[in-house]
Amino acid sequence: NHEYRRPRLYPPGPTPLPFFGNLFSVAFKLRTGIAHHTLWRSWTQLYGNILGLRLGLINVVIVSGKDLIKEVSTREVFDGRPDGYFFMMRSFGKKLGIVFNDGASWTKTRRIVLKYLKSFGYNSRFMENYVSEECRALVRLRQSDAGEPILVNNMFNITIVNILWRLVAGKRYDLEDRKLNLLCDLIMRLFRAVDMSGGILNFMPFVRHLLPGMSGYTELKSIHNALHDFLRETIEQHQQSLDVNSPRDVIDAFLIEQMESKDQFFTDEELQVVCLDLLEAGMETVSNTAVFMLLHVVCNDDVQRRLHEEIDDVIGPLRAPTLSDRARMVYTEAVLLESLRISSVAAMGIPHMALEDARLGNYIIPKGTFILLSMFDLHNGGHWKDPETFRPERFITKEGNLIQDEWLMPFGTGKRRCIGEGLARSELFMFLTHILQKFRLKIPEGDITPSIEPNDGLSLSAKPFRVTFEVRT
Ligand code: HEM
Numbered sequence: 315n316h317e318y319r320r321p322r323l324y325p326p327g328p329t330p331l332p333f334f335g336n337l338f339s340v341a342f343k344l345r346t347g348i349a350h351h352t353l354w355r356s357w358t359q360l361y362g363n364i365l366g367l368r369l370g371l372i373n374v375v376i377v378s379g380k381d382l383i384k385e386v387s388t389r390e391v392f393d394g395r396p397d398g399y400f401f402m403m404r405s406f407g408k409k410l411g412i413v414f415n416d417g418a419s420w421t422k423t424r425r426i427v428l429k430y431l432k433s434f435g436y437n438s439r440f441m442e443n444y445v446s447e448e449c450r451a452l453v454r455l456r457q458s459d460a461g462e463p464i465l466v467n468n469m470f471n472i473t474i475v476n477i478l479w480r481l482v483a484g485k486r487y488d489l490e491d492r493k494l495n496l497l498c499d500l501i502m503r504l505f506r507a508v509d510m511s512g513g514i515l516n517f518m519p520f521v522r523h524l525l526p527g528m529s530g531y532t533e534l535k536s537i538h539n540a541l542h543d544f545l546r547e548t549i550e551q552h553q554q555s556l557d558v559n560s561p562r563d564v565i566d567a568f569l570i571e572q573m574e575s576k577d578q579f580f581t582d583e584e585l586q587v588v589c590l591d592l593l594e595a596g597m598e599t600v601s602n603t604a605v606f607m608l609l610h611v612v613c614n615d616d617v618q619r620r621l622h623e624e625i626d627d628v629i630g631p632l633r634a635p636t637l638s639d640r641a642r643m644v645y646t647e648a649v650l651l652e653s654l655r656i657s658s659v660a661a662m663g664i665p666h667m668a669l670e671d672a673r674l675g676n677y678i679i680p681k682g683t684f685i686l687l688s689m690f691d692l693h694n695g696g697h698w699k700d701p702e703t704f705r706p707e708r709f710i711t712k713e714g715n716l717i718q719d720e721w722l723m724p725f726g727t728g729k730r731r732c733i734g735e736g737l738a739r740s741e742l743f744m745f746l747t748h749i750l751q752k753f754r755l756k757i758p759e760g761d762i763t764p765s766i767e768p769n770d771g772l773s774l775s776a777k778p779f780r781v782t783f784e785v786r787t
Pocket residue numbers: 387412413414424591592595596597599600603659660663664665724725726727729730731732733734735737738
């Protein structure tokens with residue numbers, strides 16, 4: 315019965331043209347305004363859960379379904395990251411840092427950065443204090459403009475950077491700091507400019523010379539330059555005030571090891587890319603999820619009412635929420651899980667790459683293939699029965715306990731899983747409880763109900779909408 319089935323070679327997909335591959339079909343389909351993950355889904359339905367595309371010069375495979383996504387995430391041969399031009403242009407054309415690095419250098423950077431983060435309070439009481447302080451600052455800002463319609467899409471950006479930056483750079487900014495707001499806007503623009511396949515600059519890198527404007531090269535380059543200028547300045551300030559006997563933050567710890575170690579690993583460029591990784595991976599994702607969470611709460615009166623009830627019961631109106639309240643706030647936790655599920659901001663994860671030719675299912679994935687994981691579909695497919703409905707109760711048992719559903723993996727799994735999961739979950743809990751303890755959220759009179767249709771990009775984001783924060787009495 316164990317007949318060996320010879321793997322057919324490359325996974326099936328739409329027929330590629332010579333040289334251009336499927337680029338024209340992709341461009342043709344996307345012109346209707348659908349997001350990339352919707353297009354991949356429609357082809358997955360036609361060709362199967364291992365969809366093989368050729369985009370220009372590059373093989374891209376889209377993998378769907380819980381078991382296959384787990385398989386790709388946990389097999390070492392798929393632990394690579396693509397070295398496409400778009401991914402490399404942010405890191406001096408080299409594989410540096412964590413997010414787009416692989417092999418021994420990735421393992422080392424990931425381990426060292428986590429060690430530094432932990433030594434400055436990552437996932438500890440210290441971090442909780444930073445989160446709590448920032449939430450109180452955010453609540454004060456909303457109290458100062460209570461009752462006015464507020465465009466909420468960027469409202470968490472500086473709060474999130476401040477929390478992370480206390481550990482990384484020992485610094486916090488005023489919530490209305492103009493320079494940092496501009497920088498956050500740049501990151502948002504960068505994340506809107508392409509999808510996780512990396513776009514034309516990956517598939518046909520030479521177009522940057524022919525069509526620098528149209529290919530997006532000019533804009534992306536100027537965004538990266540601005541981000542690197544900011545980080546270089548931050549690192550230089552650390553170099554000038556460094557005291558080797560009392561490191562203040564991750565940057566100091568790195569600089570000290572750079573001075574004391576003979577290891578060639580500790581370069582200025584490495585440090586700059588690590589900071590860029592943390593800033594980009596840590597800001598956009600949490601911000602977009604928090605905004606989607608507000609959107610669903612403001613659009614679902616019943617959800618908002620139940621959140622208010624639970625906050626009033628467990629925390630009351632006076633003391634500040636703490637992370638230890640989570641254990642007794644099953645409904646609030648379920649709202650967080652449901653927000654992570656329905657919004658799935660990392661719609662296609664972060665691309666993996668086959669480090670060698672490898673068999674997956676009945677196919678061969680050639681070395682160097684980009685592999686995108688259909689996380690949005692995993693979280694919004696048939697398993698959930700009514701995936702389009704925002705229904706936190708799906709995560710609560712009849713006995714009132716929280717359900718850990720293995721179909722929900724917003725932070726990925728395996729060796730490459732997100733290093734920010736603990737921080738992201740703490741932030742989302744604290745944002746939600748601090749805000750709803752003090753305010754009732756409403757759509758301003760005259761504004762239409764916000765759309766849950768996301769903006770496409772490296773991560774998904776909500777379309778602009780406004781909320782009024784009415785002080786609860
Ligand atoms: C709601 C918020 C977040 C979501 C949904 C999210 C999701 C993800 C996903 C899906 C991956 C890729 C896993 C894989 O490759 O299979 C990832 C990787 C990563 N995330 Fe997050 N993330 C979030 C917040 C954060 C935060 C706050 C940080 C900063 C501390 C962070 C830092 C990273 C880094 C550095 C990686 C790369 C890990 C590696 O390649 O080894 N993320 N994240």
